[in-house]
Amino acid sequence: MALSGIRVVDLTRILAGPFCTMLLADMGADVIKIESPGGGDPVRNQGAMKHGVSWYFAQFNRNKRSLTLDLRSAEGKAVLADLIRGADVLVENYRPGVLDEMGFDQARRDALNPNLVTTSVNGFGSTGPYAQRPAFDFIAQAMSGFMAVNGREGEPPMRAAPPLSDLVAGLYAAFGTVCALMARGRLADGAAGQRVEASLNNGLVSLMAYLSAECLAGGTDPKRTGNDHPIMSPYGLYRAADGEIAVAASHDGIVERFLGAIDLLELLERPEYATNADRFENRAGIDAEIEARIGLDTVEAWIERLNGAGVPCGRVQPLTEVFEDPQIQAQEMVLEIDHPGRGPVKVTGFPVKLDGTPCQVRLPAPELGGHTGEVLGELGYDAPRIDALRARGVV
Amino acid sequence: MALSGIRVVDLTRILAGPFCTMLLADMGADVIKIESPGGGDPVRNQGAMKHGVSWYFAQFNRNKRSLTLDLRSAEGKAVLADLIRGADVLVENYRPGVLDEMGFDQARRDALNPNLVTTSVNGFGSTGPYAQRPAFDFIAQAMSGFMAVNGREGEPPMRAAPPLSDLVAGLYAAFGTVCALMARGRLADGAAGQRVEASLNNGLVSLMAYLSAECLAGGTDPKRTGNDHPIMSPYGLYRAADGEIAVAASHDGIVERFLGAIDLLELLERPEYATNADRFENRAGIDAEIEARIGLDTVEAWIERLNGAGVPCGRVQPLTEVFEDPQIQAQEMVLEIDHPGRGPVKVTGFPVKLDGTPCQVRLPAPELGGHTGEVLGELGYDAPRIDALRARGVV
Numbered sequence: 203m204a205l206s207g208i209r210v211v212d213l214t215r216i217l218a219g220p221f222c223t224m225l226l227a228d229m230g231a232d233v234i235k236i237e238s239p240g241g242g243d244p245v246r247n248q249g250a251m252k253h254g255v256s257w258y259f260a261q262f263n264r265n266k267r268s269l270t271l272d273l274r275s276a277e278g279k280a281v282l283a284d285l286i287r288g289a290d291v292l293v294e295n296y297r298p299g300v301l302d303e304m305g306f307d308q309a310r311r312d313a314l315n316p317n318l319v320t321t322s323v324n325g326f327g328s329t330g331p332y333a334q335r336p337a338f339d340f341i342a343q344a345m346s347g348f349m350a351v352n353g354r355e356g357e358p359p360m361r362a363a364p365p366l367s368d369l370v371a372g373l374y375a376a377f378g379t380v381c382a383l384m385a386r387g388r389l390a391d392g393a394a395g396q397r398v399e400a401s402l403n404n405g406l407v408s409l410m411a412y413l414s415a416e417c418l419a420g421g422t423d424p425k426r427t428g429n430d431h432p433i434m435s436p437y438g439l440y441r442a443a444d445g446e447i448a449v450a451a452s453h454d455g456i457v458e459r460f461l462g463a464i465d466l467l468e469l470l471e472r473p474e475y476a477t478n479a480d481r482f483e484n485r486a487g488i489d490a491e492i493e494a495r496i497g498l499d500t501v502e503a504w505i506e507r508l509n510g511a512g513v514p515c516g517r518v519q520p521l522t523e524v525f526e527d528p529q530i531q532a533q534e535m536v537l538e539i540d541h542p543g544r545g546p547v548k549v550t551g552f553p554v555k556l557d558g559t560p561c562q563v564r565l566p567a568p569e570l571g572g573h574t575g576e577v578l579g580e581l582g583y584d585a586p587r588i589d590a591l592r593a594r595g596v597v
Numbered sequence: 598m599a600l601s602g603i604r605v606v607d608l609t610r611i612l613a614g615p616f617c618t619m620l621l622a623d624m625g626a627d628v629i630k631i632e633s634p635g636g637g638d639p640v641r642n643q644g645a646m647k648h649g650v651s652w653y654f655a656q657f658n659r660n661k662r663s664l665t666l667d668l669r670s671a672e673g674k675a676v677l678a679d680l681i682r683g684a685d686v687l688v689e690n691y692r693p694g695v696l697d698e699m700g701f702d703q704a705r706r707d708a709l710n711p712n713l714v715t716t717s718v719n720g721f722g723s724t725g726p727y728a729q730r731p732a733f734d735f736i737a738q739a740m741s742g743f744m745a746v747n748g749r750e751g752e753p754p755m756r757a758a759p760p761l762s763d764l765v766a767g768l769y770a771a772f773g774t775v776c777a778l779m780a781r782g783r784l785a786d787g788a789a790g791q792r793v794e795a796s797l798n799n800g801l802v803s804l805m806a807y808l809s810a811e812c813l814a815g816g817t818d819p820k821r822t823g824n825d826h827p828i829m830s831p832y833g834l835y836r837a838a839d840g841e842i843a844v845a846a847s848h849d850g851i852v853e854r855f856l857g858a859i860d861l862l863e864l865l866e867r868p869e870y871a872t873n874a875d876r877f878e879n880r881a882g883i884d885a886e887i888e889a890r891i892g893l894d895t896v897e898a899w900i901e902r903l904n905g906a907g908v909p910c911g912r913v914q915p916l917t918e919v920f921e922d923p924q925i926q927a928q929e930m931v932l933e934i935d936h937p938g939r940g941p942v943k944v945t946g947f948p949v950k951l952d953g954t955p956c957q958v959r960l961p962a963p964e965l966g967g968h969t970g971e972v973l974g975e976l977g978y979d980a981p982r983i984d985a986l987r988a989r990g991v992v
Contacts, residue, residue, distance in 0.1 A: 204780035217806065229776045249807045250814035258810035327950070330927030338909035340824075340832065344843035345911040347919040351758040358834060358841070359913050361824050362757050363746040369804045373768050378949035380775040381624045385599035385954040396953025407919060407930050408948035409764045411612065412644045415653035417916040418931065418943040419645035424916065429735075429756050437735065439753060446753070448739035456731075514733035516740040518754050521812040521819065524742040524802060532725030535802050536813065548813040553803035554773035555722070558791025559780045 203230025204559040208383065210291040211282070212236060212266065213273075215243040217339075217365055218323045218402065219295035220262045221372030226291070226379065227265035228552055228561040234285065234577055235263065235568065239270040239595055242570040253544040260567040261549040264539060268568035269577045270597050277596045279305055284581050286314045291379055293321045297336070298328035308397070317394040319382040323375045327401045337402055342367035346406035351413050354428035367402035370409060374400035435481040436460065436488055439518065440496040447501055450514045454478065463511035464495045464504075541566045571597070598625025599954040603778065605686040606677070607631060607661065608668075610638040612734075612760055613718045613797065614690035615657045616767030621686070621774065622660035623947055623956040629680065629972055630658065630963065634665040634990055637965040648939040655962040656944040659934060663963035664972045665992050672991045674700055679976050681709045686774055688716045692731070693723035703792070712789040714777040718770045722796045732797055737762035741801035746808050749823035762797035765804060769795035830876040831855065831883055834913065835891040837899055842891065845909045849873065858906035859890045859899075936961045966992070 208231040212223040220235075220243070227233040237243055249258030269285075272278040283306075286292060292311070294301050301307070301322075311318055322328065325337020343349050343361045353360030378398040386394035407414070413424045424432065431437040431450075436457065439446045451457040457478075461467045469475045469491060474484045481488050496504060501517050508515040519527065525536050525548075535551040552561040574597050578588050591597045603626040607618040615630075615638070622628040632638055644653030664680075667673040678701075681687060687706070689696050696702070696717075706713055717723065720732020738744050738756045748755030773793040781789035802809070808819045819827065826832040826845075831852065834841045846852040852873070856862045864870045864886060869879045876883050891899060896912050903910040914922065920931050920943075930946040947956040969992050973983050986992045 204776040204783070206783060208779075225772065250811045252814055256810075257814040258807045261806075261810050326924050327928045330924045332924040335904050336907055336909040338845040338847055340826075340843055340845040341909045341911040344834075344913045345919070345922070347914055347916040348759070349843070349913055350915040353755070353758075358824070360748065360755065362761075363748075363819075363821065364743070364804050364806050364808055366757075366761075366804065369806060370765075370768075373765075373772065374949040377620065377768065377772040377775065378951060380772065380779060381599040381949075382951055382954070383779060384603075384775060385951070388599070388601060389953045393953070396951055399950045399952075400948060401928075403924070404928055404930055404946075404948045407925065408945050409759050409761065410916065410945065411656075411759050411764065412653045413759055414916060414920075414945050415651070415656050416645045418920060418945075419647055419652040421917065424758075426758065429753070431735075439739075448736055448744070450733040450735040452733055509730050512731055514731040514736045516736040518739045518744055519742055520745040521742040521805065521809060522816065524740070525809075525813060527740070529721050529725045529727040529798070530802065533722045533796075533799055535799055550803050550805065550809050550813075551799075553795060553799045554769040554776075555794045556773060556777055556780070556791055557794075558784045558788070559777070 203562065204556060205229040205231040208232065208291065209289045210234065210293060211285045211289045213292070213294040213296070214323065215295070216245055217262065218368040218372045219293055220245070221369055222321065222323060222375040222379070223266065223293050224262050224264065225373065225376035230559070233266040234573070235266045235268045236271050236273070236282070237268055237570055239272055239571065239597065242268070242270070246570065255541055255544045255547055257547055257549070260539065260541065260547040263567035264549060264563055265565050266568055267565070267573035267577060268571055269574045270571035272596050273304060275596055277591065277594065281578070281591070281597070282306070283314055286311065286318060288581065289315065289318060290383065291319045291321060293323070293375070293379070295323040298322070298324055298333045312395065315395065317386065319379055319395055319398060321375050321379045321398040323371050324399070324401050326403045328399060339365035339367045339402065342402035342406055346403050347410060348406045351410070351424050351426060353426045355426050357426070359426070367406045370405040371400045371402045374405050430485065433482065434478060435485045436492055438489065440493050442496050442501045442504055443499060445501040446518045447496065447504055448516050448518055449508065452514065456513055459511045460508065460513045463508050463513060464492065466491060466495055537563060539563050539566045598957065599951060600624040600626040603627065603686065604684045605629065605688060606680045606684045608687070608689040608691070609718065610690070611640055612657065613763040613767045614688055615640070616764055617716065617718060617770040617774070618661065618688050619657050619659065620768065620771040625954070628661040629968070630661045630663045631666050631668070631677070632663055632965055634667055634966065634992065637663070637665070641965065647942070650936055650939045650942055652942055652944070655934065655936065655942040658962035659944060659958055660960050661963055662960070662968035662972060663966055664969045665966035667991050668699060670991055672986065672989065676973070676986070676992070677701070678709055681706065681713060683976065684710065684713060685778065686714045686716060688718070688770070688774070690718040693717070693719055693728045707790070710790065712781065714774055714790055714793060716770050716774045716793040718766050719794070719796050721798045723794060734760035734762045734797065737797035737801055741798050742805060743801045746805070746819050746821060748821045750821050752821070754821070762801045765800035766795045766797045769800050825880065828877065829873060830880045831887055833884065835888050837891050837896045838894060840896040841913045842896055842899055843911050843913055844903065847909065851908055854906045855903065855908045858903050858908060859887065861886060861890055932958060934958055934961045
């Protein structure tokens with residue numbers, strides 16, 4: 203696999219950090235998830251549960267091994283030091299400064315392992331006036347400008363339903379981690395390790411695309427336009443006889459194909475719909491004409507006809523339909539993983555495909571501390587030592 | 598830099614592909630953007646323009662070099678073959694099969710360069726029944742299930758305002774590309790090259806987080822909940838005297854800190870607000886109590902007080918405020934790049950920070966074909982040969 207042989211010590215919990223390490227684990231890295239004895243990652247008890255397994259936890263922690271470790275104890279910290287000595291990557295999502303306070307500042311990490319890549323995922327970045335603020339997806343959606351552009355004009359700002367800033371930060375962190383691994387040996391001081399950082403807020407700011415360009419160039423705020431495109435028409439959701447379809451006529455050629463396919467090409471001869479600027483100005487009018495026509499047939503029939511004509515279009519699918527969609531199944535975007543003793547768990551599949559070293563499910567999400575003995579054994583700890591650590595509640 | 602010495606031949610246009618290659622270029626890769634003579638990437642003429650520069654194009658094409666090339670001509674294809682011989686990565690966002698039809702199928706690419714990583718960004722993946730459908734961000738948002746969970750209950754499904762599926766696909770493609778570079782030499786057949794693929798639709802499906810877990814476990818569709826958290830209260834936007842603030846009280850400890858900070862701790866003594874389940878059921882009531890109190894002071898005052906109490910909260914910032922935000926400035930999330938002869942252009946900054954091999958702006962977004970002579974010279978073409986290609990309109 204692409205990252206076989208890369209060992210990751212994972213101090214993260216909840217979502218952003220675990221998503222980062224899941225992406226690395228899916229590519230073959232050996233991710234050792236450190237959890238507090240007794241409780242572990244709170245997500246183990248969140249979301250939909252079946253047979254004692256959180257399907258949310260299962261999705262984001264597949265392919266990892268779990269080691270319980272009391273990081274408040276000196277003995278626990280000594281175990282972490284041993285893990286760091288043999289690792290390529292340490293991933294953490296504490297508030298900035300906490301890792302240092304725990305006794306693992308840069309100097310200590312360098313002393314333990316100069317080749318270590320330390321990846322931090324946090325709310326706002328580790329420098330600047332908000333570095334110490336508590337972070338949460340909803341807050342980053344508000345502060346990054348995402349909510350302000352999202353939603354309909356005349357209505358309040360709207361968040362994205364999924365915890366987007368967590369996921370985007372995790373994805374950037376995984377990308378940065380692999381770049382840092384590529385950089386080994388290229389650093390000016392000859393060392394191989396370095397710090398990588400991604401944050402919820404910065405990640406979303408980087409995804410504003412033309413909305414940020416418009417604001418930076420013009421100094422004004424983009425309007426909220428709901429499902430309407432800010433400059434193109436026709437574009438949006440149209441109601442068919444049995445549901446809604448999304449149509450994106452992204453340039454004049456596609457507008458012609460679209461109106462041709464629904465037998466409304468004559469609309470383009472009317473002066474009020476002749477150019478994109480005209481159509482955009484008279485959007486309500488052309489949308490009503492289109493919807494009257496689309497309403498005459500079914501979603502299925504239109505999707506087939508429009509795709510045949512090369513018009514980007516699609517059904518607005520609820521998740522239950524998404525997971526039954528033949529394309530999603532062909533792309534193996536739902537995986538069934540056996541959790542021994544707890545039955546099969548379905549999780550979403552691999553979003554990036556490599557044909558030579560494909561992502562694989564090697565392990566289900568781990569039981570809490572399920573690999574404690576195994577991992578400590580690999581560090582050279584013998585059975586009596588492991589038993590003693592267990593007896594004292596360190597692992 | 599992390600990817601110094603990595604050469605990327607970039608056949609992409611618009612957004613998803615160029616975002617992938619921008620991420621690689623920001624990390625130090627030498628990205629050669631191939632554009633058609635005369636026109637080039639359509640984004641050059643889209644979005645906010647100043648002094649002939651699209652600020653949208655500038656944001657997504659910094660750090661790249663531009664080579665014009667007519668890929669319909671045999672001579673143009675020969676130049677592309679020469680570029681591929683010396684490249685580490687080829688990135689393309691054609692519809693599946695088009696690269697093959699152009700004469701660059703897997704066998705040809707292997708013959709030219711067995712170490713080549715070929716990265717494809719497309720709508721639905723290159724296999725399956727929808728592989729040939731035209732794709733567009735809005736369509737992927739509809740088909741992936743994203744729109745169905747986004748928005749308010751009782752209102753239509755809602756897209757995210759930014760072109761999220763393009764950006765997420767580009768980010769996954771960049772991550773997969775670097776993983777494939779890490780994999781060199783690990784492939785079973787001893788070759789170093791392989792194919793990497795990310796798609797608009799699969800990328801968004803992978804970001805549904807607990808919403809997908811809930812659906813896969815229970816077989817039912819999550820409701821649209823607007824800005825309300827699906828299971829927690831209090832949580833949401835509250836109107837202060839001069840604007841709105843976002844508050845996320847993500848567990849009981851934070852609920853106490855929040856209600857304590859706004860002097861409403863006594864609410865927890867009422868039976869209807871005692872537990873999260875009670876508060877969630879009587880959400881309108883507790884939200885009204887909170888809003889009456891929050892309305893008595895300004896956004897600024899509450900933000901300071903709530904952050905002091907450790908409550909995740911933030912101002913709902915429009916983009917103009919985001920780009921003036923002291924945190925965003927401390928994080929250098931707005932960069933000013935000089936475009937010689939066209940003045941300074943502001944773009945968003947680097948979302949992932951590496952302290953040893955930091956991302957840098959080495960080049961502004963290129964003029965169309967601005968590096969044609971330079972790149973061809975590096976391939977060993979002499980001046981008369983380059984002039985001849987120019988004269989025939991090949992470059």
